[in-house]
Amino acid sequence: MIEKNIKDDFLDLFYNDLCNEALENNNTLNLFTLKVKNNAFSYDELINELGNKLCYFALSRKQVDELKQADKFNDLVKKAKAKLKHHADNEGELGEILLYCLLESHLNAPKILTKLELKTNSNDYVKGADGVHLLKLSDTDYQIVLGESKLNSDISKGVYEAFGSISKFLKSTSKLEFEIDLINSELVKEAYDQTTYEMLKRIIIPSAKEDDTYLDYSFGIFLGFDxxxxxxxxxxxxxxxxxxxxxxxxxxxxxxxNSLNHQLKKSDYTGYQFYIYVIPFSDLQNKRKHIIEKIVE
Known part of the structure; x- marks a missing residue:
């Protein structure tokens, strides 16, 4: 399996005030509230931790490993920061980073790729899921977790927007095929040797002739609200x-x-698992840009 880079101690930044809260159709909700000190959220600790983890989110594992082996740590940091949009125009990348960190640290689903690492410059637009992760359920059962993040001051509106995006994705055969092709083409960047690559390829693109490996698709949703x-x-x-x-x-x-369960009851989502993560912010509109600004300083 691919190693995860975001360890369990990332979660020490938060109070897990709702832990695997049950939702319709065996789906789950986790509320992570950032630590509070002196009557404010500890954004300084969050900024520091996200800055430390940015390279793993923004670059492929192979690229990170090559730069580390070559002792090019300054290049590693610069290349990762260069992927982010300028903070003044950055509306959503904070949510993508946080979802990545939560899927790795809490769900134990290491990333295969993120939308950000496919960008050749900070102004690129890359379609598809915000991130793609691999979750091992058992020795024979796996899930591809497709990420969708939304930052909206109103959490119910964020729910509506997130499921709207997922609905469009599921109704578009070409988008799902694109994601599968993308995973296949990018997979080699996440494996350090041929044996690991072949194992992952067998899991991610299983043959019906091999009845010992099963793969399903699921969704990881991040909701940031004010x-x-x-x-x-x-x-x-x-x-x-x-x-x-x-x-x-x-x-x-x-x-x-209520909004979440209303969506999850829809027939469009039957058979899919949803892992939903929520983090609140004070003054979301400004904080999401401020955090990105401080990460890339």
């Missing part, structure tokens, strides 16, 4: 603020379960 913090709330004691904001966020996300 949680307003009032002046009165910000003046609470540290302990009261922490308790108050976590409960407030949890209530908002639980309300959004």
């Amino acid at each position: 949680i307003p913090i009032t002046d009165d709330e910000s003046k609470l004691s540290n302990s009261d603020f922490r308790k108050n904001i976590r409960e407030k966020i949890k209530k908002e996300v639980l309300k959004a379960k």
Whole structure:
């Protein structure tokens, strides 16, 4: 199997305030709230950690390995940062990075490729899923996890947008074929030797003649939304603020379960597994650009 680069300790940045919350059709929801200190989210810790992990998200494993072996660590950092759009125009790449980190660290599904690593410059537009990951369920059963991230101040609108994108994807045979071809063509970049490559190819493109390996498609969804913090709330004691904001966020996300379950009941999604991750932000519109700006400094 491919090694994951985002380890379990990435999750130490967050409170897992809803852990594998049950949704319709055996799907799950996880709410990760960024640690709180001094009545604010610990964005400085998040920025530092994402900066440390950016190269694994933005570049192929083979490219990262080659640059490390050549002691070209400065090139490694520069090449990774150059993939990101300028922060002033960057609306969605933060969500893509966070989804990648959560699928690797929490779901234990290492990436095959990300949309970002296919870009030849920061202004490129690459169609397809935000990321593609491989999840091992058993020695014989695997899933390709296709990533879809949405950052919207209103979490219910984010749900609608995410499932709208997935619906279009599933209704387009050409898009699914494109993703399969892309996975096949890019796979060699994620394997360090021929044996690993052949093993992964057998898993990802199984033959019906080989009844010992089964592959299905699933979806990983990231939803970032805005949680307003009032002046009165910000003046609470540290302990009261922490308790108050976590409960407030949890209530908002639980309300959004109705929107999620409404989508998951649709016949379009029968047979597909969904892994849904939610992270709240204060002042989302500005914070998502600020975080990207600080990562590439």
